[in-house]
Amino acid sequence: MSLPDAVAIHFERHAQALLGSLGRLARQPFATFLTVVVIGIALALPAALYLTVANMRAVTDGLGDTVQLSAYLALSTTAAQAKQAATAIEAREGVGDAVLVSPDEGLAEFRKLSGIGDALEALPDNPLPWLVMVRPSPPHDTPEALEALAAELRKIERVELVEADTAWVRRIHAIEDTIERLVLLVAAVLAAGVLAVVGNTIRLEINGRRAEIEVTKLVGGSNAFVRRPFLYSGFWQGLGGGLLAFVLVVAGLAALGPFVDQLSAAYGSTFSLRGLTHEEWPVVVGGGALLGLIGAWLAATYHLRRIEPRA
Amino acid sequence: MIRFDRVFKRYPNGREALSELSFELETGEMAFLTGHSGAGKSTVLRLIALLERPTRGQVFVNGKNTAALRRGAIPAFRRQVGIVFQDHRLLDDRPVYDNVALPLAIGGVPRREMDKRVRAALDQVGLLGRERSFPLELSAGEQQRVGIARAVITKPPVLIADEPTGNLDPELALEVMNLFQRFNAVGVTVLVATHDVHLLDRFRVRRVHIEKGRLAAVPHVAA
Numbered sequence: 001m002s003l004p005d006a007v008a009i010h011f012e013r014h015a016q017a018l019l020g021s022l023g024r025l026a027r028q029p030f031a032t033f034l035t036v037v038v039i040g041i042a043l044a045l046p047a048a049l050y051l052t053v054a055n056m057r058a059v060t061d062g063l064g065d066t067v068q069l070s071a072y073l074a075l076s077t078t079a080a081q082a083k084q085a086a087t088a089i090e091a092r093e094g095v096g097d098a099v100l101v102s103p104d105e106g107l108a109e110f111r112k113l114s115g116i117g118d119a120l121e122a123l124p125d126n127p128l129p130w131l132v133m134v135r136p137s138p139p140h141d142t143p144e145a146l147e148a149l150a151a152e153l154r155k156i157e158r159v160e161l162v163e164a165d166t167a168w169v170r171r172i173h174a175i176e177d178t179i180e181r182l183v184l185l186v187a188a189v190l191a192a193g194v195l196a197v198v199g200n201t202i203r204l205e206i207n208g209r210r211a212e213i214e215v216t217k218l219v220g221g222s223n224a225f226v227r228r229p230f231l232y233s234g235f236w237q238g239l240g241g242g243l244l245a246f247v248l249v250v251a252g253l254a255a256l257g258p259f260v261d262q263l264s265a266a267y268g269s270t271f272s273l274r275g276l277t278h279e280e281w282p283v284v285v286g287g288g289a290l291l292g293l294i295g296a297w298l299a300a301t302y303h304l305r306r307i308e309p310r311a
Numbered sequence: 312m313i314r315f316d317r318v319f320k321r322y323p324n325g326r327e328a329l330s331e332l333s334f335e336l337e338t339g340e341m342a343f344l345t346g347h348s349g350a351g352k353s354t355v356l357r358l359i360a361l362l363e364r365p366t367r368g369q370v371f372v373n374g375k376n377t378a379a380l381r382r383g384a385i386p387a388f389r390r391q392v393g394i395v396f397q398d399h400r401l402l403d404d405r406p407v408y409d410n411v412a413l414p415l416a417i418g419g420v421p422r423r424e425m426d427k428r429v430r431a432a433l434d435q436v437g438l439l440g441r442e443r444s445f446p447l448e449l450s451a452g453e454q455q456r457v458g459i460a461r462a463v464i465t466k467p468p469v470l471i472a473d474e475p476t477g478n479l480d481p482e483l484a485l486e487v488m489n490l491f492q493r494f495n496a497v498g499v500t501v502l503v504a505t506h507d508v509h510l511l512d513r514f515r516v517r518r519v520h521i522e523k524g525r526l527a528a529v530p531h532v533a534a
Binding site: 005006008009010012013016211212214215216217218219220221222223225308309 | 360362383386387388389390394400401402413414416417418419420421422461462465
């Protein structure tokens with residue numbers, strides 16, 4: 001037999017097993033459907049959790065960009081002193097840029113944003129101090145470095161108050177980290193569940209085809225040959241489960257999307273939920289197929305070894 | 312071609328099936344394996360098909376010492392031994408074609424070659440044209456012939472049969488035995504376990520007679 005022939009035969013045998021296993025699954029639609037649904041839900045759950053974290057990160061990473069320090073100068077500070085202080089601040093290591101905001105500018109902005117402009121008119125004097133808005137330069141923009149920088153700035157003359165309210169950003173990041181861990185944990189547990197479900201289905205399938213397996217072994221079928229259709233069976237069920245998980249996630253996003261849009265609009269944000277990317281959805285679908293294959297391999301290897309022909 | 316050398320076989324339940332059994336079948340020879348029920352006939356066939364391993368002693372098939380075969384080599388070994396069962400062990404949910412083609416499918420024979428050889432094998436057993444039938448649509452004799460077609464389709468040098476005529480009436484049994492003789496005539500080594508007295512009288516072939524797990528002299532039966 002020439003090599004191309006051998007390869008062609010190899011593919012033909014696999015194609016037969018592939019289609020044969022698909023046909024057998026189609027002949028038991030209800031059992032197949034149940035297995036696929038269980039796998040689909042088991043995969044959709046970690047995928048949904050993952051998307052939750054990814055979306056949370058998309059929101060909070062935007063906040064990370066705006067991390068800055070506000071250095072308020074003493075009320076008695078003159079314009080010249082303020083300029084001096086701003087220059088001193090800008091000279092510090094870790095400071096990207098420092099913008100000086102005069103009390104008048106501050107009042108104008110406050111009037112514009114707060115919506116209580118009329119009430120401000122009633123004030124006899126401008127109550128605002130000079131303000132220096134400090135944006136840290138990249139290596140110094142972590143929450144920890146920010147605290148250190150704030151402590152440095154407090155030492156500068158005429159600086160009265162430095163606000164670096166980064167604690168809440170830190171908390172959100174910690175929550176995201178925790179959920180991310182949870183995703184991994186849930187995914188691992190559910191992956192084991194998928195293996196068990198596929199394994200059990202394959203075990204039942206093997207029991208149902210015991211006679212065929214025995215006869216095949218009697219006439220010289222190797223374990224690999226006998227196992228092949230079961231591997232494909234597991235592959236199809238896993239693939240079906242993966243596709244179902246994908247559909248469930250898309251449906252879930254479609255159902256939640258309008259509400260999230262409404263919510264973010266209420267906060268004046270243009271944020272909207274993101275779904276699975278072109279890199280991510282193949283992982284869900286392919287992961288399902290791979291888990292199906294592994295589950296089938298484990299079950300088939302274990303159970304087929306126990307079936308030895310009697311004569 | 313088949314050689315038993317002081318073979319001792321004890322099953323895990325403690326039953327001693329064979330003790331010190333030695334015999335030899337030359338290449339191209341045909342023999343009946345006879346003896347009472349429980350004498351060890353089935354054990355002999357199971358050892359040849361490597362469904363069992365001897366407790367002691369050696370079994371040679373096709374010039375190979377079966378004791379030297381690893382587990383992974385057993386499937387390839389079995390493809391060199393055609394086996395016919397009393398209950399024929401066909402897959403009832405598959406048509407005749409699939410049943411007969413099974414050993415070829417395992418061996419990876421291309422479809423066109425498969426078609427040709429299935430037809431040839433069915434022709435040899437007189438069932439050409441029944442490819443699409445299902446086993447349960449066939450008579451007992453026809454089912455057994457399908458089983459024989461499956462056993463010989465890989466052209467194995469050795470053919471063994473366990474009471475192949477046990478469920479058949481004398482006329483059909485004769486037909487089946489004629490088939491075995493035809494295969495033997497083209498050089499296949501054939502060992503048929505049977506206790507069918509009519510057949511033993513009718514076919515003048517060598518008898519390997521075992522009693523209590525040992526080779527014994529062939530008893531003279533008053534015909």
